[in-house]
Amino acid sequence: MDGRIEKGDIVLINKSGKYHQQVGEVSEIDYNIFFVKIVIVNLGNQEANFEEKDLQLQTKKPNLQEVIASVDKILEQVVQITSLPTREKVELPNRLKYLKLDIPKLDKQLIEKNFDSIDKIFAATREADSSASFWQEIDPNLEKISWWMRTSL
Known part of the structure; x- marks a missing residue:
């Protein structure tokens, strides 16, 4: 694992x-006047700065490769x-395939549109069969x- 800390x-x-000992997600990277890397960490409902x-x-x-592999795993x-x-049986795999093609292009609007559609189909499906x-x-x-x-977007 690369030791460099990055956004996300x-x-x-x-x-x-x-x-101390709290876990959070890096929301931003900055540098102070002495060029020391300052990491802004999201800790739930607050953010804090750390070296x-x-x-x-x-x-x-x-x-990118892990995300594309995740789309493949969902497709399976x-x-x-x-x-x-019937409609979703066709639409869901197609949307997943489009998402897989859109991810490398880093087109935020296209990716979000497809992901939202996929998420809605899964939400409706989960209501019908949540224990599968x-x-x-x-x-x-x-x-x-x-x-x-x-x-990343």
């Missing part, structure tokens, strides 16, 4: 004090969803795509 990474705060040396990297944000699961209406085993594969992959979108 999950970090643990090592600095003693108010935020990079006061943080320990927990999880790197997903990269879609065939197992028997409760999909395919959700164990779909949910973490949707979260990974959402995390990447939030931190």
